[in-house]
Structure formats: structure tokens, C-alpha cells
Amino acid sequence: MSISVIGANKRYGDFAALDDVSIDIPAGSLTSLLGPSGSGKSTLLRAIAGLDSLDSGTVVINGGNVTGLSPQKRDIGFVFQHYAAFKHLSVRDNVAFGLKIRKRPKPEIDKKVDELLEIVGLTGFQRRFPAQLSGGQRQRMALARALAVDPQVLLLDEPFGALDAKVREDLRKWLRRLHEDVNVTTVLVTHDQQEALDVSDRIAVLNKGRIEQVGAPDELYDRPANVFVASFLGSTVRVNGELVRPHDIRIGRNPELALPAADTSLDTGVIKARVVRVVNLGFETRVELVAATTGEEFHAQVTRGDANALNLSPGEDVFARATKVPELVAD
Numbered sequence: 001m002s003i004s005v006i007g008a009n010k011r012y013g014d015f016a017a018l019d020d021v022s023i024d025i026p027a028g029s030l031t032s033l034l035g036p037s038g039s040g041k042s043t044l045l046r047a048i049a050g051l052d053s054l055d056s057g058t059v060v061i062n063g064g065n066v067t068g069l070s071p072q073k074r075d076i077g078f079v080f081q082h083y084a085a086f087k088h089l090s091v092r093d094n095v096a097f098g099l100k101i102r103k104r105p106k107p108e109i110d111k112k113v114d115e116l117l118e119i120v121g122l123t124g125f126q127r128r129f130p131a132q133l134s135g136g137q138r139q140r141m142a143l144a145r146a147l148a149v150d151p152q153v154l155l156l157d158e159p160f161g162a163l164d165a166k167v168r169e170d171l172r173k174w175l176r177r178l179h180e181d182v183n184v185t186t187v188l189v190t191h192d193q194q195e196a197l198d199v200s201d202r203i204a205v206l207n208k209g210r211i212e213q214v215g216a217p218d219e220l221y222d223r224p225a226n227v228f229v230a231s232f233l234g235s236t237v238r239v240n241g242e243l244v245r246p247h248d249i250r251i252g253r254n255p256e257l258a259l260p261a262a263d264t265s266l267d268t269g270v271i272k273a274r275v276v277r278v279v280n281l282g283f284e285t286r287v288e289l290v291a292a293t294t295g296e297e298f299h300a301q302v303t304r305g306d307a308n309a310l311n312l313s314p315g316e317d318v319f320a321r322a323t324k325v326p327e328l329v330a331d
């Protein structure tokens with residue numbers, strides 16, 4: 001089921017949490033709302049859910065205007081960062097909750113709950129209570145509960161926000177697979193660009209209550225509309241005044257080595273820089289530099305192998321050149 005938000009405005013006093021926001025979310029897609037804290041992501045999601053009203057604007061789900069409808073009438077599943085599970089109910093009863101209040105027949109409920117527990121990988125956990133689950137398992141239970149009533153739309157507000165990096169990564173992969181299996185139109189709020197790039201079909205980048213750009217992850221990464229999108233979707237630095245990604249900077253011990261022989265298409269110029277610090281980050285190494293003439297600080301990200309071959313130490317002079325710059329596409 002597709003979702004459209006048209007001309008949404010929401011103010012808190014003088015502050016515009018949503019400033020004339022319009023977005024189309026295609027049926028069956030997994031769309032992320034990505035942006036820094038306070039950019040209006042949750043406000044937009046809550047408006048789609050009907051949990052908050054808009055000052056003006058329209059929300060359309062599956063072609064129907066739902067702007068004035070209560071959340072219960074919108075056919076949505078909702079999962080928050082801190083999921084409020086019923087502590088006194090088992091995993092099974094938590095997942096069955098929505099079906100029970102809809103008075104579905106018991107055999108139907110049993111079958112559905114079995115299926116969902118299987119999908120979320122909690123089959124062996126059905127008799128446990130929420131307090132006996134890990135954070136990741138609890139969020140999977142929350143997703144099963146949201147999916148139990150066959151919502152048209154699944155709305156997720158930082159569902160993995162409180163979990164550690166490794167669990168988040170596992171759950172992302174799992175969410176992607178779940179989405180491929182269940183194919184319900186899903187909107188995910190996140191401030192984590194890696195998470196958005198990893199799971200989404202489409203990403204909407206929000207900033208100060210406005211949408212900066214909407215598109216496929218590659219589109220936003222390779223052809224960002226502006227500096228904000230470019231910098232939010234990956235780290236960027238300035239070299240010779242040009243915005244570049246740190247892994248697109250070559251460094252060498254002499255000017256020729258910083259120049260790849262075949263590539264003259266994007267010559268931002270070779271600059272001399274002094275090594276400030278060399279930090280190993282696993283596969284990659286961050287080389288922190290300061291430009292000799294301008295004093296501009298920047299860093300390059302190179303492979304550990306390249307860094308070892310260069311064998312750099314703080315205080316040494318090198319030459320750096322950006323081999324590629326993101327193509328900013330004005331919207």
C-alpha cells in the first residue's frame with residue numbers, strides 16, 4: 001500500500017518541526033527517513049501513523065485520505081525504540097495480543113502466532129516473558145506483534161536504536177529479509193546512515209523539518225542534491241575547497257605517486273600536506289593531515305595495505321589528491 005504525505009506542516013510554538021513536507025512512499029518499499037536529531041523524522045512518522053495531528057497537509061494511505069482518522073483506523077503496525085511489551089504476558093501472548101482483542105478464533109490465532117514466531121526466529125522462546133529476552137529478541141517480538149494483525153503499513157521508529165552495534169547489524173540483515181518475505185510497505189526512522197544505506201530501497205533525507213532529497217541509496221550517495229546530503233550519507237572533507245570523500249583521496253610520498261596515471265578527468269590538484277596522526281581502523285587506516293599552504297585539516301581513508309606500504313609517521317610531508325568528487329545535483 002502506497003503512502004503519500006502532501007504539504008505537511010507541524011509547528012511547536014515558533015518552531016517548524018515539519019515545513020511543507022511532501023513525500024510519496026511506493027507500495028511494498030522499505031523507505032528510511034534519515035536525518036540528524038530534531039530534523040522531524042519522528043514527527044513525520046507519527047503524522048503518518050495518526051499519533052499526532054498536522055497543522056495542515058494530507059496523509060493518503062492506499063489512495064484513501066486518512067488525515068482525520070485515528071491510528072486504529074489506519075491499519076498500521078508500529079514499533080518504537082523502547083518497545084513497551086506487556087511484562088506479565090509470555091512472548092506468545094504478546095504476539096497474539098492484537099488478534100485476541102480483535103476476537104479472532106483461537107485456531108487462527110495459534111496458527112498465525114506460530115508462523116510469526118518462526119519468521120522472527122523466536123519459535124523456541126514462546127513461553128518466556130519479555131524480561132527473559134535479550135534486547136534484540138525483544139525487538140523481534142515487537143515486530144512480530146506489529147505484524148500479527150496484517151497491517152497495510154509498518155512504521156518503525158529507531159527500532160534498533162538502543163542495541164549495540166553488532167546486534168543492530170544482525171537485526172538490519174534480518175529486517176531486510178523479513179521485508180522481502182512479508183513485503184509490507186515499511187517506513188523506518190533512523191539517524192544512522194549506515195543503517196539506511198544497508199536496508200532501504202529508498203531514503204528520504206530530512207533536515208530542519210524539510211526533505212532535502214529522496215531516492216535510492218546509490219543515487220543519494222553518488223548524486224547528492226547538496227552538501228548536506230553528501231555529508232550526511234558518508235563522511236566528507238574539504239581539499240582545495242572541494243568536497244570529497246576521504247576514501248577518494250590518494251596520498252603518496254611524491255606528487256607523481258598521488259596521481260593515478262590514467263585518471264585526469266577530475267583533477268582537483270595535488271596538494272602538499274603534513275601527517276598529523278595515523279589511526280588503524282581494522283581494514284582501513286585514517287590518515288589525518290593538514291594542508292601545507294592553507295592549514296586546512298582533513299583526513300584520507302586508505303586500506304591498511306596501502307598505509308603499510310606508505311609507512312607514514314606523524315610530522316612527515318606527503319602529497320594528496322582527490323580522485324573523485326561527489327556530483328552535487330541541485331534539486
Ligand SMILES: Nc1ncnc2c1ncn2[C@@H]1O[C@H](COP(=O)(O)OP(=O)(O)OP(=O)(O)O)[C@@H](O)[C@H]1O
Binds near residue numbers: 012042
Ligand atoms: N511535543 C513537542 N513539543 C515541542 N516540540 C516538539 C515536540 N515534539 C517534537 N518537538 C520538536 O520538533 C523537532 C522535531 O522532532 P522529531 O522528534 O520529529 O525529530 P527527530 O528527527 O525524530 O529527532 P530524533 O532523532 O532526536 O528523535 C525537535 O526539535 C523537537 O524538539
